[in-house]
Amino acid sequence: MSDRPGPPGTPRPLTPEESQRRRKRSIAIAAVLFALVTIFYVLTIAKLGPQVLNRPI
Amino acid sequence: MTSLSNSLSAGAEPQVLSPVGGEVSDFFALLKPRVMVLVIFTALVGMLVSNVHIQPVVGSISLLMIAVGAGASGCLNMWWDADIDAVMTRTAKRPIPDGRIRPDEALAFGIVLSVGSVLVLGLASNWLAAGLLAFTIVFYAVVYSMWLKRATPQNIVIGGAAGALPPMVGQAAVTGTVGVESLVLFMIIFIWTPPHFWALALIKSADYAKAGIPMMPNVAGPDSTRRQIIAYSILLFPLGLAPVALGFGGWLYAVTALLGGLGMLAFSVHVFRNREGEPERKAAMGMFGFSILHLFLMFAALLAEQSLGLFRAVNL
Numbered sequence: 001m002s003d004r005p006g007p008p009g010t011p012r013p014l015t016p017e018e019s020q021r022r023r024k025r026s027i028a029i030a031a032v033l034f035a036l037v038t039i040f041y042v043l044t045i046a047k048l049g050p051q052v053l054n055r056p057i
Numbered sequence: 058m059t060s061l062s063n064s065l066s067a068g069a070e071p072q073v074l075s076p077v078g079g080e081v082s083d084f085f086a087l088l089k090p091r092v093m094v095l096v097i098f099t100a101l102v103g104m105l106v107s108n109v110h111i112q113p114v115v116g117s118i119s120l121l122m123i124a125v126g127a128g129a130s131g132c133l134n135m136w137w138d139a140d141i142d143a144v145m146t147r148t149a150k151r152p153i154p155d156g157r158i159r160p161d162e163a164l165a166f167g168i169v170l171s172v173g174s175v176l177v178l179g180l181a182s183n184w185l186a187a188g189l190l191a192f193t194i195v196f197y198a199v200v201y202s203m204w205l206k207r208a209t210p211q212n213i214v215i216g217g218a219a220g221a222l223p224p225m226v227g228q229a230a231v232t233g234t235v236g237v238e239s240l241v242l243f244m245i246i247f248i249w250t251p252p253h254f255w256a257l258a259l260i261k262s263a264d265y266a267k268a269g270i271p272m273m274p275n276v277a278g279p280d281s282t283r284r285q286i287i288a289y290s291i292l293l294f295p296l297g298l299a300p301v302a303l304g305f306g307g308w309l310y311a312v313t314a315l316l317g318g319l320g321m322l323a324f325s326v327h328v329f330r331n332r333e334g335e336p337e338r339k340a341a342m343g344m345f346g347f348s349i350l351h352l353f354l355m356f357a358a359l360l361a362e363q364s365l366g367l368f369r370a371v372n373l
Contacts, residue, residue, distance in 0.1 A: 011076060018077040028081045039118055043181055046114035 079158035086152050087135055087163055088128030088170075096127040096223045099246065102356045103224025104231045105363035106238040106305045111231050115181055119230035122178035123223060126190045129170035130219070133198035136163040138206070141268040147261065167198070178230065186230035193222040207269070210276040217250030218243075241299045242356075248293045249352055252286040252325060256344035259283075259328070259337070283329045286344070290325040294318040297355060306359060307368040313358040317351035324348075 014022065044052060100123045104111055135142065135153055143154035152158040171194050179187030201216030209215075221243045228239035251273075258265060258272040259279055265272040274282045297314040300306030306314065324344040331340040362368040 014077060021080055022077045024081050025078070028084075039121075039177065039181075042114055043118055046112060 078162050079152060083152040083157045084166060087132040087158065087166060088125075089131035089135075090128075092131055092220075093124045093128050097124045098353075098360075099242070099356055100124075100223040100227035100230075102359050102363075103227030103239045103242055106224075106242070106300075106359060107228045107232045107236065108305070108363075109232055116231060118181045119178055119186065120227070122174045122181065123190060123226050123230070125170055126174035126178070126194055127223065129167050129174060130194040130197040132163055132167035132170065133194070134202045136160055136167055137198070137202045139163075141207075141270060144268050145261075145264045147264060171198075178226075182230035183233045185233060185235075186226055189222060189226045189229050189235075193219055193226065196222075207271070210271050210273045212271070213254045214251050217247050217254075220250060221246035237303060238300070238305050241296075241303060245293070245296055245299075245355070246352065248289055248296055249348065252289045252293070252321070253345065253348040253352075255282050255286050256328060256341045256348065259341045279332065283325075283332070287322075287325045287329055290318075290321045293321060300359065301371050302373065304370065306371075307362045308371055309362055309367055309369070310355065310358040311371050313354050317354055320347055321351055 097120055100120055104116060104120070135151055138148075139151075139153040139160060142148035142151050148154065153160055153163055171191075175187045175191045175194070178190050197216070197219035201212065201219055205212040205216050224242035224246075225235050225239040229235050255273050258274050259282060262272065262274040262279070266275050273285065277285075297318045298306075298311065301311045301314070321344075324340075324347050328340045328344050331337050
């Protein structure tokens with residue numbers, strides 16, 4: 001990545017510390033989304049049980 | 058503070074602020090993790106005293122959502138109070154006044170978690186529990202933080218209802234209704250809150266005065282506050298024994314509540330007698346610390362009786 005500033009209005013490049021912080025946040029958001037999917041899956045099974053498959057075709 | 062824009066521009070003005078925003082740990086700190094642990098604890102007791110079968114998955118997810126909802130209300134409270142947090146030594150290092158998180162980030166985080174926790178709790182358990190959780194969040198973030206806290210010395214008395222609601226939400230989540238058990242637990246936490254907070258306010262009154270918060274010692278004076286601490290401790294004593302009279306607190310709970318209640322009375326008299334210098338500070342800190350221990354032990358006794366099979370009824 002070049003250290004030269006871009007055209008006016010272009011955001012400055014991120015520092016290594018900022019890039020690392022953004023990466024950690026992205027991982028945390030991914031973990032939360034995964035947890036949500038798991039919650040809805042487990043909840044559906046727990047509430048419906050085998051009935052989850054009992055639907056008209 | 059009168060408006061949303063004021064809150065975003067007053068003491069909450071960002072100091073640092075890179076385009077990336079806060080650390081993950083700073084967002085976690087916005088949720089007041091220690092309060093979340095207490096909420097999980099009291100809500101779990103609210104579930105267990107209901108004496109019904111709890112589906113483990115539904116119970117766990119409900120508990121998690123109650124905790125997330127409590128965290129969200131803590132986050133909204135920190136967003137709104139950033140200006141006064143900045144001038145109080147106890148709170149100046151919180152993420153927003155310290156410039157680690159932008160106020161708008163905190164607001165968005167708090168709203169998303171509030172709505173999400175209420176919806177998931179509603180889907181996982183029932184809409185009465187979800188409604189009670191929504192009420193708790195609104196009561197803490199809007200009624201207490203935005204209105205009562207800066208308006209009246211009764212702020213933590215009325216606002217204490219928000220902290221007392223989790224057992225009711227817990228019971229509603231597993232039974233679909235609110236029974237006398239969780240109502241009694243609500244009352245215990247509600248009456249416990251004023252002596253607990255006022256003990257701290259007695260020694261932090263300069264901090265509260267600097268921030269312009271009308272805490273009881275600053276408005277009615279320290280002596281009046283000490284008398285009220287005794288009055289609430291007297292009220293708490295029989296209330297603490299109500300679970301025994303109603304049959305959901307056994308011997309272990311009875312002994313814990315009895316000794317703890319007497320301890321609260323003794324500490325409140327100690328606070329009343331020591332009004333100057335270091336003894337005053339020690340007495341108030343002693344009361345503050347013991348009040349936490351008292352509430353914790355009462356709920357731990359109920360938890361142990363209900364979950365470990367230690368319940369032995371007290372025949373009155």
